[in-house]
Amino acid sequence: MKPSPLPPLLATSIDAQHLDLHDNAPSLILCPGCGTWRHLKRRMIRPHRPDGTTRCSNSARLVTLDITIEQWQAKLAKTRTKLNDEGVDTGSRHGTRVKRQRTEPAPAVSQLVPAPPTAETTRQAYAAHRAACAACTGRKNCIDGERLADAYARRLRQEPRLRQVQARQDQQQRTVDRRRALQQPVRRASEWAAVRPAVKRADEQRTPSGPTVSDYRGPGLPLKTPA
Template identity: 35%
Template sequence: MSVPTLERIAQKRVGRTRTRAVSALPALSVSTLRPHEYDLRPACISLVCPSCRTWVPINKPGTLRPKLVPHHMEEAGTEDPRRCPGSHRLVVLDIDIERWWQRLTEGVAETDGRRSNRVTRKPKATVAPAVMQIVTSLVDDKTARRMDEAHVKGCRACAPGSASRCTDGHRLAHLAAHTKRIGPARRKAQAEQEEWADRREWGLRLLREAQWNTISGPVRHADVHRLRHQLEAMCWSMNPKKPEGPRLSAWQQAELLSSIIGLAKQVDQLDS
């Protein structure tokens, strides 16, 4: 008869929260939360804790007293974590799970149907201009002709008597011919642009003059009024009404008198 052997290795137990603690906070009704703040699927039934705004599983959802599992307010791995006051809070599942699941399925199907199947085409890359096209817009016909002549004088292959030219000489000759051909049109366009700029500047000048003429009268009146007040204040400081008032020295009186004369001239110019 065989003797049964004893297993000395402890079996792994299912982790469950074995506590009767209940949070002092009132019971949380799932119906008071927003639709995106709870998930009632059996595989991951959970909700957003109102105290710490994190997703927390619901312990024993099929019993009479489902509660939120104990959790901390800080991230995992932090030192001295604080437990959230929403731990062990009672939860009231006052929502029909089957109806909630049906509405969720219908909403996902409706959202998928609203998505557009239009293909967004990538914009076509523009062709970069050639080097000769870039140089043509920067060099006029006279400069291109001088560059060609200077190259012919310094290059042996592009001598005046030779029939062929080097690569740079051929490009410079083509540039000189091209700028000579488009030179008149370019000068005409530049003259028209300068004329348009002059007309625009003249129009803006006339507009500013017209605007100033509409407000020049009130501005001149305000300036005259301000200068007259300054003259009265200066005259009063030279001849105070109270005999026991402070008296000015000779230098101060001379400086004040020159200022009064200058202000009087400004008033005469504005009044004229």
């Protein structure tokens, strides 16, 4: 695979959230060209086509990993610290009055389908935990707080790829819907052609063989409108 003519990317100059470096696991990078997560193969961004047709301009671009996994984890920890600073401090909690609301009927079991987590929902869960946890103060987290912070940072890295997958699925569904809309008139015409002989025979059987008198005529039926 021939490297891209673009200048190599330095891992130390890349946001820690845009890298994923672990022992015994493939290294990942958020492609600066298309914003999707891609594997690093032989220190190069693996060639890819985000839209399925056009090759990304950053395909096969060299990436210089001038950073160790420990250093990357330390940079990522700074992101957690920033999240802690943005979270609600426990000292600002105060009592609030609880307003009773009308209890809504519980949904059916078949309706209890959990929505997939997003970066926003994981951030809200992390902020809610810090607001309620007495052990999470300042820049310190409890075990659950660390777990939620890790989940939020991981979800931030995965969000662009998930949005791309969702957009592709939506496009495929729209294509299927348009195809069905185009096929519907043809299907109806073929269905009508299949039953037309039977309908014609039924109409012929209902056709009277001679002159008849309507069933609604007779001496008991008023023929004039009352004055």
